[in-house]
Amino acid sequence: MTTPRVHPDVERVLITEARIHRRIAALARDIGKHYGDAEVTVITVLNGSMVFLGELLHRLPMPTRLDSVVARSYGAGTKSSGRIRISRQWQLPLKGQHVLLVDDIFDTGLTLKRICDHMRREHPASLRLCVLLDKPTRRVVDLQPDFVGFTIPDQFVVGYGLDFAERYRNLPYIAVLKPQIYRA
Numbered sequence: 001m002t003t004p005r006v007h008p009d010v011e012r013v014l015i016t017e018a019r020i021h022r023r024i025a026a027l028a029r030d031i032g033k034h035y036g037d038a039e040v041t042v043i044t045v046l047n048g049s050m051v052f053l054g055e056l057l058h059r060l061p062m063p064t065r066l067d068s069v070v071a072r073s074y075g076a077g078t079k080s081s082g083r084i085r086i087s088r089q090w091q092l093p094l095k096g097q098h099v100l101l102v103d104d105i106f107d108t109g110l111t112l113k114r115i116c117d118h119m120r121r122e123h124p125a126s127l128r129l130c131v132l133l134d135k136p137t138r139r140v141v142d143l144q145p146d147f148v149g150f151t152i153p154d155q156f157v158v159g160y161g162l163d164f165a166e167r168y169r170n171l172p173y174i175a176v177l178k179p180q181i182y183r184a
């Protein structure tokens, strides 16, 4: 096999594909231990969590139901607008269910806080958060993710589902782009 070339817009690869896959396998085992045989309703936040969820879901050992929610806050920039719009809600009833909310990254926390507040109105039996990445220094809400892949510094990253203006989601690693790309 030839070594895959790094995208020319990438300044630095933070987390390689192999490391991501190893960590997701461990995360799936931790989640499995937590829930045992209980059925879990997995709700994934689109679009950013698609790639992560794909790798995680088939490794989860417990019975699951899958649904999704579409939320937006960023537009085409690198800072949260703070205004979270849930543009498509989940469809499965959550009452009495163990809900696992899966997203790509926990940044300010505003998005998942907003979604959690909505979900709690349906009285799930439990509600847990799983994210591939956590940027704890950016937190503005009183909420912590329960299952975290990697804790990263306050840098805008792309790849493995994360985008900048909808681009770079297909990069198989987590990377920081060259400054001129963010400025453009």
Ligand code: IMP
Pocket (backbone or CB within 6 Å): 045, 048, 073, 074, 080, 103, 104, 105, 106, 107, 108, 109, 110, 111, 112, 155, 156, 157, 158, 162, 163, 164
């Ligand atoms: P929060 O509401 O500030 O926690 O942001 C959550 C959403 O912002 C995530 O689901 C991502 O879509 C996006 N986001 C936050 N940080 C980054 C980043 O470094 N790269 C790409 N998207 C990000």
Ligand code: MG
Pocket (backbone or CB within 6 Å): 045, 046, 047, 048, 049, 103, 104, 105
């Ligand atoms: Mg997102």
